[in-house]
Amino acid sequence: MKIAIDTEKRTISCGEGPTARTIPLFSREGFEIVSDLWVKVGWNEKYSYTFTWLGRPIIQLPEDMVRTQEVLFRLSPDVIIETGVAHGGSLIYYASLCRLMGKGRVIGVDIEIKKKNRAAIESHPLAGSITLIEGNSVDPATVAQVGSLIKPGERVLVLLDSCHTRAHVAAELEAYHGFVTPGSYIVATDGIMQDLADVPAGQPGWETDNPQTAALDFAADHPDFIPEQPAWLFDESNGLTRGVTYWPGAWLRRRASDE
Ligand SMILES: C[S@@+](CC[C@H](N)C(=O)[O-])C[C@H]1O[C@@H](n2cnc3c(N)ncnc32)[C@H](O)[C@@H]1O
Numbered sequence: 001m002k003i004a005i006d007t008e009k010r011t012i013s014c015g016e017g018p019t020a021r022t023i024p025l026f027s028r029e030g031f032e033i034v035s036d037l038w039v040k041v042g043w044n045e046k047y048s049y050t051f052t053w054l055g056r057p058i059i060q061l062p063e064d065m066v067r068t069q070e071v072l073f074r075l076s077p078d079v080i081i082e083t084g085v086a087h088g089g090s091l092i093y094y095a096s097l098c099r100l101m102g103k104g105r106v107i108g109v110d111i112e113i114k115k116k117n118r119a120a121i122e123s124h125p126l127a128g129s130i131t132l133i134e135g136n137s138v139d140p141a142t143v144a145q146v147g148s149l150i151k152p153g154e155r156v157l158v159l160l161d162s163c164h165t166r167a168h169v170a171a172e173l174e175a176y177h178g179f180v181t182p183g184s185y186i187v188a189t190d191g192i193m194q195d196l197a198d199v200p201a202g203q204p205g206w207e208t209d210n211p212q213t214a215a216l217d218f219a220a221d222h223p224d225f226i227p228e229q230p231a232w233l234f235d236e237s238n239g240l241t242r243g244v245t246y247w248p249g250a251w252l253r254r255r256a257s258d259e
Contacts, residue, residue, distance in 0.1 A: 003037060028239050035244045039192065044199045048246065051089070054096055056120060058089025061246045064189075065093060071157075071230045071251075072097050075184055077104055078154035081146055083137040083172055084161035084189075085110035088121040094159075095129040107149055109133045109142060110162065137162050138171040150179060158186040160211070164193060169214035173252075177218070177225065183256040186225070188215040192246040212249035225252040 004013040005025060012030050013022040023029050039061075042048075051058050058065070072080070072094070080094045085108040098104030106129055108121075113134050121130060131149060135142035137160075150156060156179045160172045169188050180186045191212030196202035203209075219227045229242070229251055 003033065005034075028241070031240065032242070036195070039244060039246070040196060040199050043192065043196055043246070044201045053089045053093040054124070054126070056089040056092045056124070057087035058093055059086055060090060060093075061244070063244050064247050065090075067230065067232075067243060067245070068094075068159075068187075069097055070233045071185065072104075073101065074230075074233065075155065075157060076101060077157045077181075077184060079105060079107060079150055079156045079179075080159070081107045081109070081156065081176065081179060082159045082161060083109045083176070084163075085113055085117070085121075085132065087117050088124075090159075090161065091121065091130055092124060092126055095126040098129050099126060105129045105131070107131045107133065107146055109135065109137045109146060111136050138168065138175050140175075143175045146176075147179065155181045155184060157184045159189060160187060161189045164190050164211050166209045166211070166214045166217075169211040170217060173214060173218040177222065177252075177254075180225075180254045182254050184254055185230070186252050186254070187247065187250045188212070188218075188252070189247050189250050191215065191249040194248070215249055215252055219252055224255050226255060227251070228253045 001014060002016050010025045011022050012025045012033055013020060014033060015021060048059050048061050051062060082091060085091055091106050091108040095106045108130060113132055118132065121127060121132060133142060133145050158176045158180055160169055173186060177186050188211040191210060193206040193210035194212045197204050197207040215227060219225050227249060
């Protein structure tokens, strides 16, 4: 799509021919168009591969982490399960929030935890709040190991950030949704792949082969899970309705028992 920004006229024009339109740059829609483009260009340049949290690389868009913090603060889970550990930055991030809130621990699952990463996570000051499990996240033995660490009555939230194919995320959703307590979430991260099919480092197949599609399929088959972007806890914006995220369509809330 052709997008032209005129900072002097303060307009943004989109499209060509009869469907072309020009809107104010300084508007909700202007912000959304600029943000969507920023997300795509930044993803291609690996912007999310530039951050650390308390010393460990965290491969996330910071806004997704701040929004996740809002949910964790509101829910105060006992257990946070994350598939996809990599360098451990997101595990450390969730563990640091647990420590600050005085409650909760983290279970991280990865098919391969590199020696260097394991050593750094296990020697981190927050290691006491983290359990690492090495294995394919959808292997029944791995899932059983995760299950054995959860005590009856504990509040659980699950984040899926391992292999992002539609098939793998679908299998993870099936394998892990039973752990999610009513009112809590299972999060199929990185649904942005759907919008990255046309960027240089993306792949055309991602239009359908992505976590967002898997989450929608799952919700259609599991009416007790609702695709629902968690509400912002604070909003004095000029009418903004959506964030800047790599996780569109990620959040699936398990209905509360009285819903
Ligand atoms: C995107 S990285 C995780 C990033 C990490 N959550 C963070 O925020 O820093 C994806 C990880 O998933 C792991 N992975 C890929 N396929 C997997 C599978 N089938 N089961 C478990 N982990 C897998 C990879 O080894 C890799 O470390």
